[in-house]
Amino acid sequence: MDERIIQFIAALRSAGVRVSLAESADAFEAIKKLGVSSRNLFRISLAATLVKEASDQAKFEELFPLFFATSEVPPFDNLENELSDQEMRQLMEALQKYNRERLKRLLERLINGTPLTPQELQELADQVGMESAQDLRFRDWMAQRMSRALGFDALRNVLAELVEELERAGMSSERAQQIREMLADNQSSLMDQLREFAGQRIAEQMSKQKPEQAQDGLLNRPFGSLSEKEIDQLRKETRRLANALRTRIALRQKRAKSGNLDAKATIRANLKNNSVPIELHHREKVLKPKLVAICDISTSMRACSEFMLGLLYALQDQISKTQAFAFIDHLEYISPDFSKKEPNEAVEQVLYRLPSGHYNTDLGNSLKNFYDNFLNFLDNRTTLIVVGDGRNNYNNPRLDLFFQLKRRVRKVIWLNPENQSQWSQGDSDMQQYAPLCDNVLQVGNMAELAAAVDRLLG
Amino acid sequence: MHFKTPESLKLGLSQQQYIANDEIATILFLSQELGKPLLAEGPAGVGKTELAKSIAAASNRELIRLQCYEGLDETKALYEWEYAKQLLYTQLLRDKLQETLANSQNLTDAADRLAAEEDVFFSMRFLLQRPLLKAILSEKPTVLLIDEIDRADAEFEAFLLEVLSDFQISVPELGTLNAVHRPMVVLTSNNTRELSEALKRRCLYLFINYPDLEQELSVVRLKVPELSSKLARQAVELVQSLRSMDLRKSPSISETLDWAKALVAINARNIDQPTLERTLSVLLKHETDLQQARRVIQRMNKDGGVDDHPSFNPRLGRRN
Numbered sequence: 001m002d003e004r005i006i007q008f009i010a011a012l013r014s015a016g017v018r019v020s021l022a023e024s025a026d027a028f029e030a031i032k033k034l035g036v037s038s039r040n041l042f043r044i045s046l047a048a049t050l051v052k053e054a055s056d057q058a059k060f061e062e063l064f065p066l067f068f069a070t071s072e073v074p075p076f077d078n079l080e081n082e083l084s085d086q087e088m089r090q091l092m093e094a095l096q097k098y099n100r101e102r103l104k105r106l107l108e109r110l111i112n113g114t115p116l117t118p119q120e121l122q123e124l125a126d127q128v129g130m131e132s133a134q135d136l137r138f139r140d141w142m143a144q145r146m147s148r149a150l151g152f153d154a155l156r157n158v159l160a161e162l163v164e165e166l167e168r169a170g171m172s173s174e175r176a177q178q179i180r181e182m183l184a185d186n187q188s189s190l191m192d193q194l195r196e197f198a199g200q201r202i203a204e205q206m207s208k209q210k211p212e213q214a215q216d217g218l219l220n221r222p223f224g225s226l227s228e229k230e231i232d233q234l235r236k237e238t239r240r241l242a243n244a245l246r247t248r249i250a251l252r253q254k255r256a257k258s259g260n261l262d263a264k265a266t267i268r269a270n271l272k273n274n275s276v277p278i279e280l281h282h283r284e285k286v287l288k289p290k291l292v293a294i295c296d297i298s299t300s301m302r303a304c305s306e307f308m309l310g311l312l313y314a315l316q317d318q319i320s321k322t323q324a325f326a327f328i329d330h331l332e333y334i335s336p337d338f339s340k341k342e343p344n345e346a347v348e349q350v351l352y353r354l355p356s357g358h359y360n361t362d363l364g365n366s367l368k369n370f371y372d373n374f375l376n377f378l379d380n381r382t383t384l385i386v387v388g389d390g391r392n393n394y395n396n397p398r399l400d401l402f403f404q405l406k407r408r409v410r411k412v413i414w415l416n417p418e419n420q421s422q423w424s425q426g427d428s429d430m431q432q433y434a435p436l437c438d439n440v441l442q443v444g445n446m447a448e449l450a451a452a453v454d455r456l457l458g
Numbered sequence: 459m460h461f462k463t464p465e466s467l468k469l470g471l472s473q474q475q476y477i478a479n480d481e482i483a484t485i486l487f488l489s490q491e492l493g494k495p496l497l498a499e500g501p502a503g504v505g506k507t508e509l510a511k512s513i514a515a516a517s518n519r520e521l522i523r524l525q526c527y528e529g530l531d532e533t534k535a536l537y538e539w540e541y542a543k544q545l546l547y548t549q550l551l552r553d554k555l556q557e558t559l560a561n562s563q564n565l566t567d568a569a570d571r572l573a574a575e576e577d578v579f580f581s582m583r584f585l586l587q588r589p590l591l592k593a594i595l596s597e598k599p600t601v602l603l604i605d606e607i608d609r610a611d612a613e614f615e616a617f618l619l620e621v622l623s624d625f626q627i628s629v630p631e632l633g634t635l636n637a638v639h640r641p642m643v644v645l646t647s648n649n650t651r652e653l654s655e656a657l658k659r660r661c662l663y664l665f666i667n668y669p670d671l672e673q674e675l676s677v678v679r680l681k682v683p684e685l686s687s688k689l690a691r692q693a694v695e696l697v698q699s700l701r702s703m704d705l706r707k708s709p710s711i712s713e714t715l716d717w718a719k720a721l722v723a724i725n726a727r728n729i730d731q732p733t734l735e736r737t738l739s740v741l742l743k744h745e746t747d748l749q750q751a752r753r754v755i756q757r758m759n760k761d762g763g764v765d766d767h768p769s770f771n772p773r774l775g776r777r778n
Binding site: 018020022023026029030033034040041044045047048049051052053054057239240242243246268271272274314 | 480484485487494497499533538539541542545612649652655658659660661662663664665
């Protein structure tokens with residue numbers, strides 16, 4: 001049992017739930033108290049000790065039955081017990097014309113109601129390449145493929161024609177319909193079995209997956225060189241990073257030395273000095289920054305922009321307001337997408353509205369869109385953030401508009417993944433934009449991005 | 459009182475008129491057994507605070523409540539020296555002090571004598587106990603409720619971590635104070651911000667969601683027994699369907715109860731359009747929500763949904 005629980009925890013981890021060592025120790029502690037005799041109590045003990053995010057509970061509920069199953073095999077009917085000899089003969093005759101080997105075997109299985117043996121399941125799994133599936137997302141897909149390997153596709157036609165065939169053989173249509181249902185029931189039980197098996201197998205494979213390596217390496221890798229999987233890994237990391245940043249920002253605000261005098265705190269602190277105000281206490285008015293982010297989401301910049309927005313939205317409580325815009329050839333207002341969805345989903349949705357062509361990035365035009373429509377978002381408390389490489393495909397950079405925007409805001413900060421030596425090469429207009437910015441930060445990887453966001457909010 | 463099984467805990471809660479499901483009872487039981495704080499999260503008004511109150515009453519412990527807010531600091535949560543009282547005492551005790559110091563031979567002797575008395579001024583007498591210290595020093599077992607921890611600042615959370623992990627507090631002037639009884643700790647959060655992972659790691663996690671129809675119905679029956687059971691069911695069904703809508707603020711259990719009481723107060727016999735018109739604002743507190751709900755309810759009525767009362771009058775569906 002202990003072994004099984006450890007496997008379960010490993011699978012949870014691989015599904016992206018953070019479970020610390022202390023927490024798994026707690027889980028064992030809890031089980032020691034409540035025992036494993038009641039499945040419900042057992043489930044609750046594990047859930048309460050291992051899963052600490054409401055959003056992770058769905059993953060737990062999905063994995064739990066795969067590791068701690070209740071029933072072995074879904075119910076099958078044996079048609080031979082239900083049907084009279086004559087009916088059986090009629091059925092056999094109706095099905096006789098389907099003599100392809102695979103279909104024939106499947107039909108026999110459905111009539112006898114025999115579940116798949118572990119060995120057969122294993123063969124099917126090998127056929128469809130189950131061993132490469134490491135995520136429960138693939139569960140239904142794998143089950144589908146296994147059912148196809150069993151011959152489910154052809155079965156649909158057979159069942160459709162069967163009623164007619166049986167009626168022609170002289171069976172009442174009601175009875176024919178019943179027989180068809182019984183077969184269909186067995187088919188769906190078989191499908192359940194496949195689904196169950198696929199889930200369990202994938203879950204086991206997940207638990208064998210090696211724990212993800214230290215993230216530090218990943219944090220320092222350039223965005224451009226990350227694989228799809230590593231980007232996924234970084235996404236999981238974003239929230240933790242945001243939490244760390246939040247603590248840092250909160251502490252920094254606390255230590256601030258300026259601001260209005262806090263009379264109450266000062267008097268209280270100086271009572272010990274006979275009310276001579278030696279120690280002064282201040283109440284700083286925390287002016288949370290207002291941010292307007294204009295992000296390039298063309299292919300080269302997508303990862304960088306997504307993570308940047310992801311971090312900003314994870315830190316909403318430290319910011320008074322964020323307005324986010326995305327552009328490729330023109331500008332789109334994307335805050336509504338982000339307030340409801342995870343950053344990567346939101347970016348995907350935005351990309352759908354803003355299809356990317358080849359080499360059509362146009363910041364100049366996007367700045368014009370902004371100037372025409374959204375100028376009211378800017379005021380002297382706003383920080384304007386531009387995320388982009390400044391590569392404009394030789395379009396007009398519209399420096400005049402950029403200057404106008406700069407005049408209206410508190411600060412302009414440009415985040416660019418390229419380093420300074422690349423600015424003067426090719427179609428980059430960075431050399432021209434840079435003098436208009438208060439700060440140009442290089443954000444080639446996640447660590448630099450986090451540092452940049454830290455600075456933004458400071 | 460110490461509960462032996464989750465069932466007995468559940469029973470204890472129900473005697474306090476708190477209807478707990480297996481999950482709540484089990485996790486609370488584990489929290490008692492393992493001595494770990496319980497972190498209850500969930501939407502506002504599902505009875506998180508109520509849970510702490512009920513468990514305190516059920517287990518016969520004193521409830522000590524720390525309400526969190528932005529800017530809450532150690533002096534408000536832990537302890538504070540009562541300087542004013544100390545000063546007052548020094549003033550009043552001046553004569554006595556002079557007496558003590560009167561026949562000292564030299565300055566060193568006087569200082570020594572004074573030092574011998576200094577414990578008087580830094581004693582528990584002058585220590586203003588705030589909730590955390592109170593819970594730790596309490597002679598009897600207590601339930602410590604740390605309400606809405608998500609409203610407190612991140613650094614307060616960090617400070618709380620220390621207290622919750624070993625239940626001891628060091629006061630520089632007095633030394634380390636240890637808990638007499640480990641209090642049972644319940645933290646609640648409305649999830650307005652992410653709590654730190656370190657805090658979550660140390661807690662058992664309980665997510666309380668809105669109850670299902672039967673559960674909520676039994677809560678209404680228990681707390682507002684005057685309402686007829688037919689009406690109660692109708693009311694709860696309506697509330698449940700309101701929750702499935704995309705509202706700015708979904709009605710909470712406490713609002714359902716308020717509404718049930720309102721229905722009793724106006725002596726409603728049926729949940730028809732006029733009754734709804736008069737009482738819906740008990741459930742929904744945003745104008746846009748109210749309008750949206752009215753539209754939906756009207757549509758449901760047309761389809762013969764919620765009620766088919768003859769006095770139904772579509773004109774009242776609009777706001778004048």
